[in-house]
Amino acid sequence: MRIPLTKYGWPQVAVYPALLVVAMLAVALGGAGRTPPWAVxxxxxxxxxxxxxxxxxxxDPRRDAPADKSLFLAPADGKVTDIERMQQSDFLDGPALRIGIFLSIFNVHINRAPCNVRVEKIAYRKGRYLNAMNPLSAKVNxxxxxxxxxxxxxxxxxxVRQISGAIARRIVCEAKEGGELGQGQAFGMIKFGSRTELYxxxxxxxxxxxxxxxxVKAGITPLVRYR
Structure with a gap:
């Protein structure tokens, strides 16, 4: 049976809940008779x-991507915060369309391929941790x-750009240069609030x-279509 939790969450998916269970037991046992019941x-x-x-x-909910090859699907769950047509971008030659998606701490944080692709280059950059709602975070985070x-x-x-937020401190990407990803295929995540951009x-x-x-939902919602 498929467990709907992402492998990208280990060890946190095991450690954090375990620590919380220990804390709950400690409160229940330690507070008995000495702490008001309402406080416990x-x-x-x-x-x-x-x-x-x-x-x-x-x-990690199951996602069945549309089979339409003319679509670019959302690479992340969240809310579209900015759409910009650029005469020139730092990442593509010529005019580009940039769509920014903000992921709150309540969204699914798995990133997915917008279409069938080959990975040409992956570039990681250290940076700051501004609030991911701020478009400036795309430049400095x-x-x-x-x-x-x-x-x-x-x-x-x-x-596709994975950008950390004010809370996020860990970008996960298992894609490899030279490898291929299918439309809607998961390739990583950003832990605890973030931003994802598609150019x-x-x-x-x-x-x-x-x-x-x-x-929008990663691997399901179409962002862009070739006419």
Whole structure:
């Protein structure tokens, strides 16, 4: 049976809940007879909520990606915070369309390939930890940039950027240069709040399918379509 927790969460997915269970037992046993019952119950409820959240953060729901090869799917769950058409980007030659997605601590944090691709280059950069809602975080925060080449027609390059946030301190990426990823395939995650960006070549053949404020799901929601 498939366990709906991501492998990218180890060891936290085991250690954090275990520590919380120990804390809950300590409160229950240590507070008996010396602490008001309401205080013990309140503390237990708070710890239980944190326990459930710790497991939910590393959840790995099944995703069945659309088979339409003209689509670029969302590389992350979250809310679209910015859409920009750029005459020139630091990552693609020529005009580019950039879509930024903010992931709160309540979103699924697994990153997925927008389409069928070959991984050409992966560039990790140390940086700051600004709030991921701030577009400036894309320029100064810790990040991991994947330059990808479509393996379907029409070809071309695209970029997915994993960007840490104010809470996140760990970017996970198991993709390898020269390897291939299928449309909607998981390749990593960012732990505890973050930002993910998609860059695709801009032009008349590209149609943006989302607006700022839209909620998207990785490997399911189409962001862009080739006309």
């Amino acid at each position: 119950i309140t503390t237990e409820v708070v710890l239980a909520a944190v326990f459930v959240w710790a497991l939910m953060f590393f959840r 810790e990040s991991n940039t994947l330059t990808l080449a479509r393996t379907d027609e029409p070809g071309g390059r695209l970029v 695709v070549p801009a032009g008349e053949q590209i149609e943006c399918l989302v607006r700022i404020g839209d909620t």
